[in-house]
Amino acid sequence: MTGIWSHESGAEDAPLLVAIHGAMDRSASMVKLSRLLDHEFRVLRYDRRGYGRSKPHDGPFTMHDQVDDLVELVGERPAILFGHSFGGDVALAAADRYPGLVRAVAVYETPLSWLDWWPGSTKSWPAGQDPAVAAERFMRRMIGDDRWEALPARSRAERLEEGPALTAELADLAANAPWSFERITMPFVAMYGGATVNHHRTAAIYLAEHIPGTVRDGAFDGAAIPVAGASHNGPYTDPQPVADVLRALAKIAT
Numbered sequence: 001m002t003g004i005w006s007h008e009s010g011a012e013d014a015p016l017l018v019a020i021h022g023a024m025d026r027s028a029s030m031v032k033l034s035r036l037l038d039h040e041f042r043v044l045r046y047d048r049r050g051y052g053r054s055k056p057h058d059g060p061f062t063m064h065d066q067v068d069d070l071v072e073l074v075g076e077r078p079a080i081l082f083g084h085s086f087g088g089d090v091a092l093a094a095a096d097r098y099p100g101l102v103r104a105v106a107v108y109e110t111p112l113s114w115l116d117w118w119p120g121s122t123k124s125w126p127a128g129q130d131p132a133v134a135a136e137r138f139m140r141r142m143i144g145d146d147r148w149e150a151l152p153a154r155s156r157a158e159r160l161e162e163g164p165a166l167t168a169e170l171a172d173l174a175a176n177a178p179w180s181f182e183r184i185t186m187p188f189v190a191m192y193g194g195a196t197v198n199h200h201r202t203a204a205i206y207l208a209e210h211i212p213g214t215v216r217d218g219a220f221d222g223a224a225i226p227v228a229g230a231s232h233n234g235p236y237t238d239p240q241p242v243a244d245v246l247r248a249l250a251k252i253a254t
Contacts, residue, residue, distance in 0.1 A: 004069050005053035006046035010038035015103075015250060016077045017041040018070065022085025023166050024138050024159065026052030029236045030084075036243040041080075041250070046073055048090070050165025061168035063178040066090045067097055080104045080250055082242075084235045086111060086169065089178050095186060096179035104187040104253035106246055108227075108235050109200040110207065113174045119199050131163025138166060142232075181210045187252045188213040189220060189245060193230035193238075200232060219248035 007027065017037060019030040027045035034043045047054035049069055050061060059065070070081075070090060080103050083091035088110030095102040112118050129137070139159055140148045148156070172178075188211050192204035204224035208214045216222030225245055230238040 003054055003057055004046060004049060004073065006044060006073050008042060008044045009034060010040070010042040012042060014040065014042040015254070016074065016079040017043050017246065017250070018074060018079050018081050018091075019043060019045040020070065020081065020083040020087030020090050021045075021048060021051070022083075022087045023169065024051070024135060024142065024162055025084070025087075028052065029233075033235055033239040033243055036239055037246065040247065044073060044079075046070075048087070048165075050169075051162050055161060055165070057165065059164070059168060061165050062172050063089065063093050063169075063176070066169070067094045070094050071098060071101065074101065076101075078103050080106070080246070080253055082106045082108075082235075082246055083110065084108045085232065086173065089173060092184060093179040096183045099183070099186065102186055104249050105184065105213070106189045106191065106249055107204075107207065108191045108242065109193065109196060109204065109232050110190070111173065111200075112203050112206065113170070114177045118203075129167065131167045132160040133163070134167050135160050135163035182212060184211045185213045187215050187249060189215055189249055190224045191227055191234070191242065191245060192224055193232060193234040194226045194228045195231050196234075197232075201226075215249065215252055218252060219245075 021027055021029055026047045030045045034045055037043055049057045078101060081091035088107030091105050095105050190204040190207040192201050208224040227234045227238050227241045235242045
């Protein structure tokens with residue numbers, strides 16, 4: 001593996017927790033969450049290939065390669081994985097391929113775009129687009145036109161450079177099931193924002209109902225866990241309740 005930027009904080013002998021960001025994002029978005037947890041965990045966050053400080057990157061951007069990157073960073077250390085959006089699929093794919101390495105998995109609004117019922121407008125929209133055009137459309141949809149246009153020109157240019165990673169990984173996710181529900185048998189929880197769109201709420205509930213490892217007792221009730229008032233970017237805007245869920249999950253995973 002070359003060109004993957006990563007950072008670790010917390011005591012070296014603490015339980016390892018890996019924070020995995022989503023599409024058109026970077027590990028810096030996980031800093032607030034990391035600071036809430038790194039006095040209890042060894043927190044590893046990294047820029048996935050093609051994003052942030054892990055670009056330029058020639059790819060490929062398949063899920064198989066995403067998991068290879070993650071596992072090389074983790075090494076032989078058993079880990080709790082937390083993934084936001086597309087990062088949740090990376091976490092679940094790693095749990096599928098390396099169940100002995102993954103102690104538990106938590107995800108927040110993970111897309112299930114290879115399933116028939118996932119909205120076609122969100123699974124196929126990048127197809128055939130110029131990567132830079134797709135990247136701008138994605139960013140405008142995620143942060144709004146005003147915030148996008150207020151970004152410095154250099155920042156906008158850096159985001160447009162991430163278009164190849166975006167289009168390739170979303171196309172791969174829509175075309176190929178990245179992991180199998182029945183193979184996720186370690187403790188698992190799904191979260192979603194209380195103010196999110198319907199298909200993300202539906203997906204979180206679907207995950208909780210179909211993954212065998214879903215925690216159904218203790219601090220959890222077996223259903224997907226809402227983060228009150230949060231949107232799709234809940235781990236960044238409302239990190240405290242997300243951190244609380246990860247702490248409770250870690251107690252079950254030990």
